[in-house]
Amino acid sequence: MRALSWPNQSVKGQVTATIHQMITCSAPGKVYLFGEHAVVYGQPAIACAVERRVFTSVKLLASGEITVSAMGKIQNCHSTEFRYICQAVQTFKKRTKNDFGAEITIKSELPPSQGLGSSAAVTVSTIKALSECLGIGLRDQEIAGMGHQVEHAIQGRASPADTFVSATGGVVFIEGTKTSHLMHPDVPIIIGATGITRSTGDVINSVARMKRDYPEIINNIMSTIGDITRLGERKLIGGDINNVGELMNINQGLLESIGVGDIMLDKLIYRARDEGALGAKMTGAGRGGCMFAIAREGNVNAIAEALAREGAQVFITAFSNAGLRVE
């Protein structure tokens, strides 16, 4: 690994045109409209970027030290905090054969560990910001791939969808290694975060255990979730948003059946439906984390208020076509 010559140039004030001392990049969070868990078993899923972002600012330094400032803390990468960011830096250094120091500052509109893809967003926005600073110009899809390596190194297993959606934005149909972007529906999203944190790995392992114990039944459920995703894709293309909502509701029941539900999520989901949501479901691994609803404009405030009364942290947002962005 060669040391980057830039920091010395910086000291001398001789920055080249393609290298920037400081860059802020952002990446969106996401929700699963359909198919989480089933995607682990080869079924398709539809994940959607949302207009809540993680902003990563990178300031290149002369020294090789990496410091990370986030959530009111400042740590270097010898600590066990900020693992995604530090792993992203290491992966980036290895891939680009560069060495450098940096001050990395994170500002997030996403609650962490609540199934909204904040780890994917922080990972890809860190890689993007490093790439932009160093003038390397990695493509977003390449960043998504590096981001997936980072998540895989930390989690043991990870869906490539998470970093792909955060990097490229939009509504993404994922099946195996195939991904395609769909038009996003023009409806508001109301997200309710329970604040309950569970280990994604534990939840995935418990589903795997059920699949071993009841293979035919769980396989049927996974394949029905796959059918919902495929029909959901057609309904999205046709603009049949009422059907999209109802398919979300059916998908939610199937997630309950594989044991990843949670009573706080259910309370929020039922409240949202009672207040006129077109559809409401959990997103991500489950047993906590977030639910979200889609709704007509006129119902948004009533839904948001109802979720807040149930004790959720509430975000009113929208589907986002924008993935990684230089701010």
Place this chain on the structure above:
Amino acid sequence: MRALSWPNQSVKGQVTATIHQMITCSAPGKVYLFGEHAVVYGQPAIACAVERRVFTSVKLLASGEITVSAMGKIQNCHSTEFRYICQAVQTFKKRTKNDFGAEITIKSELPPSQGLGSSAAVTVSTIKALSECLGIGLRDQEIAGMGHQVEHAIQGRASPADTFVSATGGVVFIEGTKTSHLMHPDVPIIIGATGITRSTGDVINSVARMKRDYPEIINNIMSTIGDITRLGERKLIGGDINNVGELMNINQGLLESIGVGDIMLDKLIYRARDEGALGAKMTGAGRGGCMFAIAREGNVNAIAEALAREGAQVFITAFSNAGLRVE
């Protein structure tokens, strides 16, 4: 229809050996261990009699008037109350070509309209008590068939399983017109009644609408419920009560997916599971009514107390081998 000669004999005090002036019969309520709703679409179900009963006392009278005393009210059959009892009397009279008067008194351990089969129990216990009074000696299966006619006349459509299970007791595997009794599991049942009443017809119609709109998906879900019922049968036979409980939980999610869930039911179901239930699900049409849990003896009180704290009416009971019974 010939008038029964007995009332005159009664006036003269010349009662024959086979005719009784007053008889009390009882019939049990039931829960669906697996398969409600799917049974409407030709899938199998397992319904179980429980040790909570309806007691029907019939006192034959000289006059042709029928009076019914139940839930603190006394009405004749010209009123619109007590429809199942009055329809049962009418069906019985027609089938047996007898006419008679009677005072019918109902005492019930089952909350009405909560999905525990109180209408089936009151219907078959009324027919049984009439049959015993008149010395006709209808077999329980014949009473179940007449009871089904009564339910069909009132509800428009009805599952023959309801009156069959109440009449014959036990744990009954039902598939189309085929029924077979299984050994019942020796575990306590904790029932939680929400007190919420919904029209069974409306709930069944809403499932039928979803099946029209999403035929492939809903058919898959129904057939997966059928698979759960068949596997549940094998686990019951094998005495694998932990698996029976987990299959109940999977079935519950699938019921949620077809839109028959309810948040009060969910709260009770999650509380029961949190307190150590082996399995917990709703029973019957849903959107209210009852849930039940099966549990090891040591967890029963904690579950019952937790359900009561959530506002449910709670019954601790057991599976019952006894169907219709002369008291």
